[in-house]
Amino acid sequence: MQNESGENVDLYVPRKCSWTNRLVKAKEHSSVQINVANVDPVTGVATGDATPYCIGGYIRFKSEGDIALTTLVQKNDIAMLAGSAE
Secondary structure (H helix, E strand, O other): OEOOOOOEOOOOOOEEOOOOOOEEOOOOOOOEEEEEEEEOOOOOOEEEEEEEEEEOHHHHHOOOHHHHHHHHHHHHHHHHHHHHHO
16 A cells, blocks of 8 residues: 555555566565666676566475576566666
8 A cells, every 4th residue: 555655554565576577465474575786788797686586485495496497587687688678
């Protein structure tokens, strides 16, 4: 919920798994959130900001966390490169 000035006033904002779009419950201790650094495509140096990815415990339990994270990062990298070429 937001107030008149547009600030979030909720005490808890649930996260969603970046791979399955399932909600991550507050008491789910097997989920992780990983921040991947953004890299300048020309120089290859980290820019200082990062892109967060949330992987749910369901995916990690099925041993698909590495595939999910790799695919998400590659899709985001291709989208960023396509955006910078325009």
